[in-house]
Amino acid sequence: SWDAAFYRKDIGAKAIARLAIKPRVGVIMGSASDLSVMEGTLNILKKLEIPYEVTIASAHRTPARAEAFAATARERGISVIIAGAGHAAHLAGAMAAHTTLPVLGVPIDSSALMGLDSLLSTVQMPPGVPVATLAVGKPGAVNAGVLAAQILGVSDPEIAEKLAQYKQVMAAKVDNSADDLAL
Numbered sequence: 544s545w546d547a548a549f550y551r552k553d554i555g556a557k558a559i560a561r562l563a564i565k566p567r568v569g570v571i572m573g574s575a576s577d578l579s580v581m582e583g584t585l586n587i588l589k590k591l592e593i594p595y596e597v598t599i600a601s602a603h604r605t606p607a608r609a610e611a612f613a614a615t616a617r618e619r620g621i622s623v624i625i626a627g628a629g630h631a632a633h634l635a636g637a638m639a640a641h642t643t644l645p646v647l648g649v650p651i652d653s654s655a656l657m658g659l660d661s662l663l664s665t666v667q668m669p670p671g672v673p674v675a676t677l678a679v680g681k682p683g684a685v686n687a688g689v690l691a692a693q694i695l696g697v698s699d700p701e702i703a704e705k706l707a708q709y710k711q712v713m714a715a716k717v718d719n720s721a722d723d724l725a726l
């Protein structure tokens with residue numbers, strides 16, 4: 544079985560995926576140095592109480608491990624894969640090559656080109672092998688978590704309700720900031 548770190552609300556983020564409950568989202572990143580950005584994804588999944596697994600594997604440095612993550616994701620119960628990578632970012636594309644699950648790509652701004660390289664490598668997939676590509680960096684990581692929840696929310700009313708609450712809180716913050724504006 545896959546030994547990705549696993550989050551479930553009642554056991555925290557450090558437990559290992561050998562438990563009865565299955566993760567719904569698989570999060571993978573190319574390097575430990577991507578974690579500061581990809582925490583945006585993990586935090587939103589925690590907030591929405593969606594069980595996920597998370598690991599590090601590289602399309603270039605550990606291609607077999609990356610392939611195995613994607614190829615066995617469906618049998619692990621995963622519905623959506625989120626892949627974050629920087630530089631010539633092929634990780635999300637490599638995921639999409641090995642699964643028919645939806646793959647969300649987060650281009651990470653870790654190189655001298657500040658993520659433009661990652662954006663183009665992630666978004667420019669050939670016809671037939673899509674990667675739904677989010678914004679560069681932390682905002683994209685947050686949105687990958689929200690979009691994964693929205694995909695799950697199509698058939699899961701509890702997740703849809705949590706999303707509705709999340710969006711209400713977001714709207715209230717904007718309204719409050721407008722009220723606080725002193726002109």
Ligand code: RP5
Pocket residue numbers: 572573574575576577601627628629630631651653
């Ligand atoms: C990509 O290039 C990774 O996703 C990461 O953004 C970068 C490599 O980072 P280091 O492991 O060199 O810090 O493969």
